[in-house]
Amino acid sequence: MPLTEHLIELRRHFIHILVSVLVIFLALVGFARDIYDIFSTPLVSLLPTNSNMIATDITSPFLAPIKLTLYVAMFIAMPYILYQIWSFVAPALYKHEKRIALPILLSSIGLFYAGIAFAYYVVLNRVLAFFIKFSPDNVLPMTDIDSYLNFVLKLFLVFGATFEIPILTLLLVLAGVVSVASLEDKRRYIIVACFGISAIVTPPDGFSMILLAIPMCLLFELGLILAKFLVKEKKEITSDNQTA
Template identity: 50%
Template sequence: MNRADPPADGELSFMGHLVELRARLLRAVAAVLLILVALVPFANRLYGWLAKPLLEHLPAGGAMIATDVASPFFAPLKLAFFAAVFVAMPFILYQAWAFVSPGLYKHERRLALPLLVSAVTLFYVGCAFAYYLVLPAVFTFMTSVAPAGVAVMPDISRFLDFALILFLAFGFCFEVPVALVILVAIGAVTPEQLVRSRPYTIVGAFVIAAILTPPDVISQLLLAVPMCLLYEVGIIAARLVAQRTATDEADPAREN
């Protein structure tokens, strides 16, 4: 089987690959730094936007505090950095795609590009789901169970770490369909095996949700139920990939 659309200048040398990889990495880092510089003046406003779901659910007179001297400076700056990576992620992944795509078969590129776009989109959707639905539900629960006489005053650094972990948990858990498609594409499992594994997956989703989310039923359900639904979406997508792979194997000319 021959590579489709080989580079015009032939195979790159090992040093050529290293030089290209270095250039791609520098472009990705430069993109993050440029966005970070643009976001730094708005870091405090960005932090206020992130803390809005918490501030709206604090009891009357409640407020956030900074227990470390440097927290008012470093917490917004840390958030600005992660926001820069978040915004630059499509460009970063494009650089990774541009580096590896010349070495892929045509049918591999046909599958990899939609997977890449789907992975980025699902990660963003997971983060948005966590911000608009999960964080308000978690803070409503946490403030409602506080003992009488206890003032709820979260530390800004600890809140930031908590929110980032929650974003990452939901972002990666929403990648279930992409993971299933990859497993089927490499031949590790079949769609029929995924269907038979559905009961174990449901149990596993609730176990993962119990580990990753705070100890309240609402946030656990808000993670476990979407994971189960995304598993079903992944099965449908995996069947389409399996059918496409079978068609390509039956007609090798489609891969050239």
């Protein structure tokens, strides 16, 4: 296909993505306040009885729930978004590449959702409880709704991206950038790097760092196991083809 036809095709997929997000957003926008109430429950349940969330900007009570609803719409539409990306890329792939790429794509969706679920159900309550518990006695915690939104979205994004480590490891091995043997030899350095990255991207408390670093190490090991299996399978297919 000429470059102009590729651009037209890309625009078509991009329009489908925008429409899907817009449709879901419009369906949810009437429940924006309820969505934000659910989103803020982990913090509100931990606040003292005479404390509550506040809005330091006059537009925050309106914009924060709307912004959250847009992110939720994108979150819900993510499988369709990735499907559109797959539809654009798939015609350029060989048959054996499609056989590997599709499971990787589906796995990446599941892992991203798993990372966000882990952040919400396991990490968020513990991190918030830590900060509230260690606040001075003469300080009454009253968090701005927009600041809370940005804090939690960053936490979700960090954990969602972190849970893609097996996919990243697998892709690096399949692309020939690194080998399974070299990753195994550098395992101790990678583990140290996981703790270092966790210390940088998580809130400034040791508990959340550990809650991110340990899954990172386990997910790296999972990526190694999958890479070993696929490399072994690839060698067997190549050997069979040569024999034939």
